[in-house]
Amino acid sequence: MSDEIREALEKIFSADSDVYRQRGFQRRVGFGERPAQIHIDLANAWTRPGNPFTCDGMGTIIPGVQRLLAAGRAKGIPIVYTTTAYAVTDGPSPDMGLWHHKIPVEVLKLGTDAVAIDERIAPEPGEHVIVKKHASAFFGTNLASMLRAAGVDTVIVTGVTMAGCVRHTVEDAIGYGFRPIVVRECVGDRVAGVVEWNLFDIDAKFGDVEPLETVLDYLEGIEPFSASPALSAETTGAAAETGRG
Amino acid sequence: MSDEIREALEKIFSADSDVYRQRGFQRRVGFGERPAQIHIDLANAWTRPGNPFTCDGMGTIIPGVQRLLAAGRAKGIPIVYTTTAYAVTDGPSPDMGLWHHKIPVEVLKLGTDAVAIDERIAPEPGEHVIVKKHASAFFGTNLASMLRAAGVDTVIVTGVTMAGCVRHTVEDAIGYGFRPIVVRECVGDRVAGVVEWNLFDIDAKFGDVEPLETVLDYLEGIEPFSASPALSAETTGAAAETGRG
Amino acid sequence: MSDEIREALEKIFSADSDVYRQRGFQRRVGFGERPAQIHIDLANAWTRPGNPFTCDGMGTIIPGVQRLLAAGRAKGIPIVYTTTAYAVTDGPSPDMGLWHHKIPVEVLKLGTDAVAIDERIAPEPGEHVIVKKHASAFFGTNLASMLRAAGVDTVIVTGVTMAGCVRHTVEDAIGYGFRPIVVRECVGDRVAGVVEWNLFDIDAKFGDVEPLETVLDYLEGIEPFSASPALSAETTGAAAETGRG
């Protein structure tokens, strides 16, 4: 993006921020106490060259995600990756739904290397890889339920694309009752401008956009993640005398 | 229900429980630390005579719910009521969906006294009345999101009907990551047997069926409900320096 | 189930049906024009001996499903199988959510033979295998969206267990706006009585329970399934002149 265009965007953002602040938007949702990480579509089709879905900025995004993974693993918080992949890409009932009528999702075949998570940030045992069919990590998946059962209250979001899957995920996250934190250096896209304006919209309305260092500091400060308090105090022994009609 | 039939059901439940226990079913999900109450369809169409939806057992259910409400209000836990009501009951796009092709939901008109919560257990300010269109209190409603945002981990369920809305609500509740507790004396239906066999199925697989006194004891023992810890520590002042690309 | 107990259940069902009919329940939702088949959890853990999840009745269920598959494939309708399987069964954020606190889902490991669809009714290319985490085939999955995109209006349901996944699926199906048809001979469970009473509840309120022969006749009579009319008339060429700001 040229300096001239960046300057034009900054001018818009500044004027818009004035309106938002006068009206009480752009508040801070803040960090909670039990975070999870959600890394959106950092699979080879997006992180490596040569695919219609290839994104820019991996030189910054991948090292940033590596640092987040190290910090999150040190505290044992839930780590979730998503990829977007399809098992049935022709015939009258594809699992793409209608999305191939807008974008080339037919190239994202389930089980291929293209949709595997980039090995530079490979999942470890006990971490989650969710295969989604739509933009949001929550849409048509078990993610919200799983995080709720684990007592998660905050989701730290990275990945691609900012104008697609990351944005939809963040909009859903606050709807589902999780505090969304988007890591500024760790999100990307494939065309100019869309990272900037989508971060602007999100920070105004749906989640907090925070620098990587702030998020790393936060992760360093939290308690290690354990089974939620309620779940660690098992209610055994009561089985015999409970319940039925 | 005749003694003879009750005896036959008990015989089935006993044999089935043997199988379930050998195989590791009928475990206890137990109580968490931050409960909400969900009172299903205790509106006049179900609690008063003369409606196709009228249920039995209100002589026990209403006083039980009154005691639960008192105990829950003393601790400030979220209280949720549901009713089932429709704004558009004819034409090609009713908000009943397809359900009137199975049961007479067309009599449940939004805004009528029939679908108002029974005044003996009337909602107080700050409590929630959710108008649902389908059986489960969670289906097509904001309930799971609202409870998650409030940090709820347990749902105490009462109401009617056991074979319909209560059961579907409990199945969904554990799916969404909430511990379902069904209050045995506070659920009902309108035909014989179905309370018993649905409680049996639920206790085997989806939630714990507990006596009213156990639930009241539990409510007496919990901490008062407050904004979830994360939400009480507001992150103010950080607004100026965050976020945008 | 002994004759004596079956007789007791029939007596209850008969009395209950009298009440339901007087009140306008037990209506017929009927067959639509664009059906899909959903075969619930007919994977080896349920269809073969020796697993906590093993069910009865496969001598009838499997041949029935084979006939349905042949009839459905002849018309090209969407065929969906589900299995229930988990990638993370320990630690503080299992993808089982809370369900292992009720039933032994920890034995259902993703990628094992136990959770693969029974080879006697093996999926063919272009058919769908959905890995679900909860009881309903719709819960936390892309199923409703995929069927809607394909223009499906009716779901023909088989599988196990009747008191668990089949029932929850049917309750959800009518909620999502699909006509649920349960094939009487093709559903099963692992303890006595629960097939009967759950079919009774479903037929009263959520979907039609129909004999296999009726469903086979219906499938023989429908038009071959093709891309929905709207989707076959592609709107090409308009791209250049549409849309932006």
Add this chain to the structure above:
Amino acid sequence: MSDEIREALEKIFSADSDVYRQRGFQRRVGFGERPAQIHIDLANAWTRPGNPFTCDGMGTIIPGVQRLLAAGRAKGIPIVYTTTAYAVTDGPSPDMGLWHHKIPVEVLKLGTDAVAIDERIAPEPGEHVIVKKHASAFFGTNLASMLRAAGVDTVIVTGVTMAGCVRHTVEDAIGYGFRPIVVRECVGDRVAGVVEWNLFDIDAKFGDVEPLETVLDYLEGIEPFSASPALSAETTGAAAETGRG
């Protein structure tokens, strides 16, 4: 928005479109055969001056929506309005979830004039007003289910705000399997630029942005909306012999 800034945005959109087209994005999803209209948050808080939520452009949006309503009503298609409103705006379990931590939703009180649909485009009997709690018209509501039951395949979307509720609605719509059509002249917002860049993102990935005249022509050309074919052929008489165990 100044000419200079508009020019800068157009320059970005043009460069980005080149990339998108080379890679197979910006396809047309097209119109289906059974549309519904969804008018997002055209209630007084958004359409009239003096509210934090007040939007610009009503001089164009309201007359455009009036024309769409006339055209849609002439064909009897489902008309859906949304508003965003809250019953419980303080205490530990507000129905705002966490959203008031980002934007001033606490001013949107259920039952006030502010959240009533603007009377210039007032709903008529048989039309739907959905009270939502989050950005998308589909999120935590019965909308997708109701439209599915009515056999709808296309959603024509108008309203505000483009950077919030309209965008999230469109992202969800294609996920749920409906073809989203956004009416270019009938969407708005309250700060500069965001209509343009959100329309750009949507048209690239989630739905078609079409001029009002194109949508009016389409509505004029469709068949009158009736109960879906399957639902008009009732399957009566079969009740006696069906179903139960």
